[in-house]
Amino acid sequence: MAASPVQTARRMAVDIATGAQSAAEICRAFLERIHVEEPRIGAFNLVADERALARARAIDAERGRGPGLPLLGVPIAVKDNMCTAGVPTTASSRILRGFVPPYSATVVERLESAGAIVIGKTNMDEFAMGSSTENSAHGTTRNPRDLTRTPGGSSGGSAAAVAAGMVPVSLGSDTGGSIRQPAAFCGLVGVKPTYGRVSRYGLLAFASSLDQIGPLAHTAEDAALVLQVIAGHDPRDATSSSETVPDYLAAIDRGVAGLRIGVPRAFVGNGVDRDVQQAFDDALARWEGAGARIVDVALPHAGHAIPVYYLVATAEASSNLARYDGVRYGHRAVSRQGDGLQQMYDRTRDEGFGAEVKRRIMLGTYVLSAGYYDAYYLKAQQVRTLLRQDYEQAFDQCDVVAMPTTPTPAFKLGEKTDDPIQMYLSDVFTVGANLTGLPAISAPAGLSADSLPIGIQLTGRMFDEATLLAAARSLEVD
């Protein structure tokens, strides 16, 4: 039986467990699809085809000997900033060229324990710094819906791989919108879990107080299935939460009856594309028709979230990326006559990092430096508190907050590469969830006049991913 790229991961795992489909045949079908699609999309930094097929054959050989695992035989793509033991991991940076991690990230271990097959590592903006997957040492990824446009970023490869049918599901990471914005641009469901819901062990750190790993999928159900597997406490990540992980699949069909959806009209009204506004209003009307109640909320400080984000994230990044020094792993500049250790560090880092990464390290170094710390970094942390209070007050009146995921559909490749601030502003609706730690989802909400996907974003209370998944599910046409 041939695998269809449109079948769900959940169905695949069940069929493989019962013997209705073979894991090796499914794996070969997706590898064939990658072979056909990859030259025009460029979603992968690496395809581990032999490793994947070997695992698939092992699954077929052992089938029926144990209980059906939730992701048995399901191929999955993993963003290239998550460590995979024995498989190169580069964060799409020249500075990590040739790095082969000696261990796997907790999320990778959990996926494999659940029967999933890691089929490859996906392209991204270098160290997850970007919104278009154009800041990559491995080249640009294109949007499967329109090859002249970006798939979004920084998890653009993970989104494009799913959208093009090269894998049924993937993992991305989200520091300021890097799962939700590509999900919106590629017509997928993308989840940024609550901070601490998913272990960050083995994730190459960008901004440690903001980074979270989450799934990208065609359906809310598949996103729930993957989140179920990767969520939960990990003693190797001190910031991972011991909060009980609920049964997301059990809650997925509970609908939106009685759900209070808060809409910050004053904030959303700013500079949103007309088609996006229309899709947003249509989605709200559909939820209202299904029994939800739309209420007005104010997020008075949401308009300041982008400046706060770029101060906090770059400060943390400048510290996290200090470890790339040409000593323990990755690229080292060729020694020149008379070079000492300092010259080696300085030239290794200038050669190894791309322009956006250097820009952010520079900004972060500046805002943390003596004389500017209080004016920029401390001030940003105080406004971060005000933003958290905004959401706390909103959740007195509603259960979830709705916004468009992005102000526009996917923009053209090259359109914003020369203007960092314009690129940063494409994250205006997504950074709030990272700064507050709240969970958020982007769900498909129709198409623009140019047939480009549009996403709607819901932000929920801490650890209430279940409500977000059920609301996303209720928008899907059966």
Added chain:
Amino acid sequence: MPTALTRADVARIAELARLDLTPEELDLFTRQLGDILGYVEQIRDLDTTGVAPTSHVLNRPVERPDLVVTPLSRPDALANAPDAAPEAGLFKVPRVL
């Protein structure tokens, strides 16, 4: 409000950040970082008197038992090094003195 960022300021930041920037990069970043700082200035007008800073959304202490666990083996730790002396168990770097 701090004075506008100069090329010398950017050169000093690059030194702190351990980046050997080219003259072209120094010019580009002087302009771009100036623009970005100009943009983020907007938050300085907000009244944050008495507002506690959020450095982390989980403001709680995390404790665990102080147990010895098996660390990464020395060969594994050295395997990715651009230059190493595995027999001595050391990373190699250019002369320091």
